[in-house]
Structures are given as structure tokens and as C-alpha cells.
Amino acid sequence: MRYTKLWILSLSLFLSLFSLSAKAALTIEINEGFDNALPIAVVPFANENSGLANVSNVVAADLKRSGQFKPLASNQMPSLPSELNQIDYNQWRTLMIDNMVIGKVSQMANGLYQVDMRLINVLRKEQMMGKRWSNVPAKGLRQVAHQISDAVYQELTGKRGAFNTQIAYVTMVKGSKQRFYTLEVADADGYNAQPLLKSTKPIMSPSWSPDGKKLAYVSFEDGRSKVYVQSLDGKYRKMVAGYKGINGAPAWSPDGQKLAVTLSKGGNADIYILDLNTNRLQQITRDRAIETEATWAPDGQSILYNSDRRGQPQIFQYFFDTRDEVRITFEGKYNSDPQMSPDGRYVAVVHGSKGYHIGLVDNQTKRFEVITDTFLDESPSFSPNSELILYAMNKGGRGQLAVTTTDGRFSQTLQVKNAEVREPAWGPYSAE
Amino acid sequence: MKTLSKLAVAVLAASLAACSTPPQKEMDAILDGDSMQDTAPGLDGRYQIQQQDLDGGATMTPVEVYGPDGQLLTTIDPLDGMQNIGDSDPLDPRLPEYKLLNALHENVVYFGYDQYSVDEKGMEVLRYYADVLAQDPRRIAALYGHTDERGSPEYNLALGEKRAKAVFDALVVLGIDPKRLGVSSMGEEEPAVFGSNESVYAKNRRVEIILK
Known part of the structure; x- marks a missing residue:
């Protein structure tokens, strides 16, 4: 028990300014198992019921969704320990469980909650980690659970977890006379969906500011595409590009000071960089072909974009310092909508050959691989830890979202009841 | 202006019926204003102009403003304040669509x-x-x-x-x-x-x- 240490953490509460009740939550469906996933037992926490968010369930679901863990079902557990001295290590060793998470939820005198968790190495019979969250309101318990998942993931894989993050997406409901579009933000597991904007005209292409506090997006609310920036708390909203022609494809620079956008005010779709402080525009491409869907390399030194200057959409990279343009994709006749992983290793694209799927260019090996096999796959977006890709696809005639590991071996779908879902964008790590 | 009055229906509909009641202040602005300026499409809870089903060359129907409960509040001639449609921006969403009767080709x-x-x-x-x-x-x-x-x-x-x-x-x-x-x-x-x-x-x- 040398490592027994309780870290006291205080939860900084994310105060939602939306009074609107949450929309129908995204429901998640796991599609494939992961053969070499690590077995783990997330034991139901003591006192976690009574109508509150079930912390251990959220943690187990998070770990399973990563594709790297295989949580033991709670009905197969030989006992339900919540303290170190309650663990019979041999019981768990015979089940081939090397790691387990135990904990408890308790109500404090002030009515708020305290959550304790411990990560146990069963083989060495010792605690690897212990943490405590105090003064947690009931609605903050899911967030604590995601932080527990992050901590466990980091300890066991050595990689940062992205469970306590958010996603943005657009839902569309067909009415009899018109359509209803909603830009929503939800937790990465689909819970706590909040509407940011509702319109009867299309909404497209949400892009997160690097601090996670604003979204840039395209709205057709006054008849044609214009680019807007809106804060998540709804207090700030501004049209930043409403030039003649199309205004689209906003992409926030890593330093948060600029937006790459597509404008056709010069006669056809070209990439521009809009300085958000001065409103000054810098034109990057001047080709007569379509150039759009710019995205920034994580170091901010280059952008990638789609150009059909060779007669079909392909991905190019433009370096700001040398002004060099390099073609990135060569496989097939249709590669569009590039996204570079935050670690810089991969470029995800929409690849059209037999159908439309998500393809990955590996910048290390220079290999290209198609990693999805669903229908009409588009809009890839990396998790902030570069481990997963969120994308839009069509299943049963309906737009849905899916998440896949970068090797394509594990995937899950997220759907909204009675609505089409599309245009997903995975948000950054929340500033702690 | 006569031909203009042949333009078809544009209906000012309360946007997003599911949304909350619009603030009274904005409703007043719409009811007081003759021009279309006050009724430019807006965000949730405000009003939007919808081009409705058109019967080509039919007689002009003024814009109808509905309250959140579906009750008709007022009617506004959508072309009041517009000088000449020919000078307008063709992309102006406030301009009603004109449909040809018995067109020889689909548009x-x-x-x-x-x-x-x-x-x-x-x-x-x-x-x-x-x-x-x-x-x-x-x-x-x-x-x-x-x-x-x-x-x-x-x-x-x-x-x-x-x-x-x-x-x-x-x-x-x-x-x-x-x-x-x-x-x-x-x-x-x-x-x-x-x-x-x-x-x-x-x-x-x-x-x-x-x-x-």
C-alpha cells in the first residue's frame, strides 16, 4: 500500500447557460469487438444509485468505446468491493482481470456529492491510483465519471484520454413543409445535448475554437451560405464572412486568431485566411478550379485543402513560409475534406472510389488506407488525443454519426431518434 | 405595380413552431414597421419569411403574420416600400417567386x-x-x-x-x-x-x- 494516496480534486463546474431542456440524447451502438482489448473490472460504486448518474457505468462505457478495454459485465463479478480491504484478489485473478476500478459515491453535509475512486493492480495487489472529487452537484457526476475514465486510460495506456470532451453536430428533422436544423453540442458520449442554433435553413461545418469556447459554422439563415462565430454560452454571435458568392468551410487556426474560409467573391471558390482581430483577408489560392475545405496542421505552419484543379478533388498542402504547394493524395479519383490528426501523424479524407469512405494518409509511412466500410461516409473529425475519428454516414436511409479507431477495427454509431445527424466536429480538450 | 400584385404568396411564418414565444418587443417591431426590414429572417423565436407553395400567376396575397399560437396577427403587403423589383438583388430572399403558367420547360x-x-x-x-x-x-x-x-x-x-x-x-x-x-x-x-x-x-x- 505504498502508493495509497488520495488526491483531493475540486470540480470546476461547467455552468450551462441554456435553459432549454436537453434534446433527445444520442444513443450509442457498439458494432465490433476488439480482440486484444484489455480486460478490466469497473465495479459498481457504493451508493451510486438513487436516481443519480451511474458513475461506474459511465466509466465502463467510456473504456469500452475506446476500443482498448473489455470491461467485465457487473453480473459476472464475484463480489462488489468498494474499499481496498474488501478485495479478494484471487477471485479476480481467476477471471483473468488484471486491473479493477472501485469506488464510492457519498452525499456530503451540504447536499453535494463526494466521489472516491481507486485503480487496483490485481496481480501486484496494490493501488495504482486513488482520487477524490468533492462538492460535486448531481448533474456533475457524469463529468467526474469521464475524468475517472481519462485517469484510468492514461495510467494503463500511457496516452491521454479524451472522454471529458464535447462534440458538435447538426440534426435535421423533415417537417411537412420545411426542415428544422439544429446545431447541437453534446458530451463525447452523446449525453447532455444542448442546442446552440435552430433554423429552418441549412447549417453546416461547425469548427471549434482551440479554447473550446466558440464555434464557427455556416448558416443559410438569410438565403445563402455565410460564416458565423458563436460562443457556446450564446452571448456572442457575429457574421464574419458574408461576401458575394459562397462563404463556407471555416477552420480555426491553432492559435485561435484566424479562420481559414472558402469564399467565391473573386469569381470562384478559393481559400482565404481571415484575421479575426483585424477582419483582414489574405487570399491563399488563386486557381480557377474549386479550392475549399481548408484545415490547419497542428503547428499552424501549413494548411491542407481540397482542390479539383487536376479535374477531380484531391488534397494539397500549402506552407505559409515557403508558399510551396504539395499534393498529398494520389489514390483514387476523389479525396476531399482533409483533417490532420492533432499529433500530426495522419490526414483523414473522404475517399470516393467504390462508394464513399474515410481514408487515412499516414504521414510516417506515406501509406494510404481506407478505414471505414459504412455508407456515404463523410466529415471526418479526430478526437483531441488522435486515437479516434468521428464521422457522418448513412444507415437505414438516415444520417448518423460513427466513431472508429484509426485502424478501423473498432467502431460505434451514434444516432438521434427521429432526426438525421451530420456534420460532426470533435471539440478540443477542455481547459482545466 | 399591377404586375407586381400578380406575384404570388409570401407568408411570414413564425419560425420554428416548437420554439419559445418570441419576446413581445420584437413582435411590436414587426407590427409597427411597414417595410420588410423588420422581418428579415432571424434566429430562434423570431420571424422568418417563407416562400410558400405558389400557383403561377395567381393573385397577390399579402404577407400574413402569425402569433406563436397560430392566430393571425396582421397582414402586410410584401411589396410596400419596394420601388421596382427589377432593380433588386435576385438573391434577396424577401422577393416572392414568380411562376410561369404553362411553362414549356421545367425551370x-x-x-x-x-x-x-x-x-x-x-x-x-x-x-x-x-x-x-x-x-x-x-x-x-x-x-x-x-x-x-x-x-x-x-x-x-x-x-x-x-x-x-x-x-x-x-x-x-x-x-x-x-x-x-x-x-x-x-x-x-x-x-x-x-x-x-x-x-x-x-x-x-x-x-x-x-x-x-
Whole structure:
């Protein structure tokens, strides 16, 4: 028990300014198992019921969704320990469980909650980690659970977890006379969906500011595409590009000071960089072909974009310092909508050959691989830890979202009841 | 102004019926104002103008303003304050659509996959509409490019514009003043037909010519 240490953490509460009740939550469906996933037992926490968010369930679901863990079902557990001295290590060793998470939820005198968790190495019979969250309101318990998942993931894989993050997406409901579009933000597991904007005209292409506090997006609310920036708390909203022609494809620079956008005010779709402080525009491409869907390399030194200057959409990279343009994709006749992983290793694209799927260019090996096999796959977006890709696809005639590991071996779908879902964008790590 | 009054219905509908009651202040602004300025499309809880189903050349129906509970609050002539429709921006969403009675051609030009050139069948349609525009100099036209649902939405937005531009160029070659034409793209966002097969896709790869 040398490592027994309780870290006291205080939860900084994310105060939602939306009074609107949450929309129908995204429901998640796991599609494939992961053969070499690590077995783990997330034991139901003591006192976690009574109508509150079930912390251990959220943690187990998070770990399973990563594709790297295989949580033991709670009905197969030989006992339900919540303290170190309650663990019979041999019981768990015979089940081939090397790691387990135990904990408890308790109500404090002030009515708020305290959550304790411990990560146990069963083989060495010792605690690897212990943490405590105090003064947690009931609605903050899911967030604590995601932080527990992050901590466990980091300890066991050595990689940062992205469970306590958010996603943005657009839902569309067909009415009899018109359509209803909603830009929503939800937790990465689909819970706590909040509407940011509702319109009867299309909404497209949400892009997160690097601090996670604003979204840039395209709205057709006054008849044609214009680019807007809106804060998540709804207090700030501004049209930043409403030039003649199309205004689209906003992409926030890593330093948060600029937006790459597509404008056709010069006669056809070209990439521009809009300085958000001065409103000054810098034109990057001047080709007569379509150039759009710019995205920034994580170091901010280059952008990638789609150009059909060779007669079909392909991905190019433009370096700001040398002004060099390099073609990135060569496989097939249709590669569009590039996204570079935050670690810089991969470029995800929409690849059209037999159908439309998500393809990955590996910048290390220079290999290209198609990693999805669903229908009409588009809009890839990396998790902030570069481990997963969120994308839009069509299943049963309906737009849905899916998440896949970068090797394509594990995937899950997220759907909204009675609505089409599309245009997903995975948000950054929340500033702690 | 007489012909203008033949323009069809534009209805000011409370946007997003499911939304909350609009603040009283904004409702007052709409009721007090004669011009359309106060009724520009807005965000949730405000009002939006909708072009409704049109019967071509029918008599003019004024804009109707409904309260959140569906009760008719007031009616406004949508063309009050507008000097001459021919001087307006063809893309102005407040302008009502004008539909031809017994038109010889559907107001749509179709395109091939990932293509933005007008074929001979499309040119036939455009010669007809160029003639319509030539015969009635007050008319203006908005050209909306569309794509099928496949591929990435932003590329499709740009592709739809290329198609609308191709139609624009053809109409200009046919003698129409560029000022009377507006080019816009809806990308893949507003399919004419829903579904996921080639015959559906072919109907969605199009430019619609909206006369106003």
C-alpha cells in the first residue's frame, strides 16, 4: 500500500447557460469487438444509485468505446468491493482481470456529492491510483465519471484520454413543409445535448475554437451560405464572412486568431485566411478550379485543402513560409475534406472510389488506407488525443454519426431518434 | 405595380413552431414597421419569411403574420416600400417567386456526376428562359446550384456554385444582362428528391432558375 494516496480534486463546474431542456440524447451502438482489448473490472460504486448518474457505468462505457478495454459485465463479478480491504484478489485473478476500478459515491453535509475512486493492480495487489472529487452537484457526476475514465486510460495506456470532451453536430428533422436544423453540442458520449442554433435553413461545418469556447459554422439563415462565430454560452454571435458568392468551410487556426474560409467573391471558390482581430483577408489560392475545405496542421505552419484543379478533388498542402504547394493524395479519383490528426501523424479524407469512405494518409509511412466500410461516409473529425475519428454516414436511409479507431477495427454509431445527424466536429480538450 | 400584385404568396411564418414565444418587443417591431426590414429572417423565436407553395400567376396575397399560437396577427403587403423589383438583388430572399403558367420547360438544368458543364438539353431549357427574361424586362432570376448527397458537403457547396455559374454564363451569352441574374449554391443541403440511388442523384444534380 505504498502508493495509497488520495488526491483531493475540486470540480470546476461547467455552468450551462441554456435553459432549454436537453434534446433527445444520442444513443450509442457498439458494432465490433476488439480482440486484444484489455480486460478490466469497473465495479459498481457504493451508493451510486438513487436516481443519480451511474458513475461506474459511465466509466465502463467510456473504456469500452475506446476500443482498448473489455470491461467485465457487473453480473459476472464475484463480489462488489468498494474499499481496498474488501478485495479478494484471487477471485479476480481467476477471471483473468488484471486491473479493477472501485469506488464510492457519498452525499456530503451540504447536499453535494463526494466521489472516491481507486485503480487496483490485481496481480501486484496494490493501488495504482486513488482520487477524490468533492462538492460535486448531481448533474456533475457524469463529468467526474469521464475524468475517472481519462485517469484510468492514461495510467494503463500511457496516452491521454479524451472522454471529458464535447462534440458538435447538426440534426435535421423533415417537417411537412420545411426542415428544422439544429446545431447541437453534446458530451463525447452523446449525453447532455444542448442546442446552440435552430433554423429552418441549412447549417453546416461547425469548427471549434482551440479554447473550446466558440464555434464557427455556416448558416443559410438569410438565403445563402455565410460564416458565423458563436460562443457556446450564446452571448456572442457575429457574421464574419458574408461576401458575394459562397462563404463556407471555416477552420480555426491553432492559435485561435484566424479562420481559414472558402469564399467565391473573386469569381470562384478559393481559400482565404481571415484575421479575426483585424477582419483582414489574405487570399491563399488563386486557381480557377474549386479550392475549399481548408484545415490547419497542428503547428499552424501549413494548411491542407481540397482542390479539383487536376479535374477531380484531391488534397494539397500549402506552407505559409515557403508558399510551396504539395499534393498529398494520389489514390483514387476523389479525396476531399482533409483533417490532420492533432499529433500530426495522419490526414483523414473522404475517399470516393467504390462508394464513399474515410481514408487515412499516414504521414510516417506515406501509406494510404481506407478505414471505414459504412455508407456515404463523410466529415471526418479526430478526437483531441488522435486515437479516434468521428464521422457522418448513412444507415437505414438516415444520417448518423460513427466513431472508429484509426485502424478501423473498432467502431460505434451514434444516432438521434427521429432526426438525421451530420456534420460532426470533435471539440478540443477542455481547459482545466 | 399591377404586375407586381400578380406575384404570388409570401407568408411570414413564425419560425420554428416548437420554439419559445418570441419576446413581445420584437413582435411590436414587426407590427409597427411597414417595410420588410423588420422581418428579415432571424434566429430562434423570431420571424422568418417563407416562400410558400405558389400557383403561377395567381393573385397577390399579402404577407400574413402569425402569433406563436397560430392566430393571425396582421397582414402586410410584401411589396410596400419596394420601388421596382427589377432593380433588386435576385438573391434577396424577401422577393416572392414568380411562376410561369404553362411553362414549356421545367425551370431546371441537370448535370452529370462531378460535372459543371451545361449539355444540349440544358441549353434548350436556358434558351427558353432567356426568351422569357428578354420578353419581360422586369423579371430577374436567381440561379441556385445543387448537388447530390455524395461526397463532402463543402466541396458540394462549391460544386453547386460552379453549376449555377455555368448557367449564368450561358444566359449571359444568350443576351441576358448579368445584373438581372443572381448566382447561389445550396450544395447538397436541399435535394429535390430524397433517396440514395442513381436516379435520385441525377434529379438532385441541378440548377434551379427561380424567376422573381
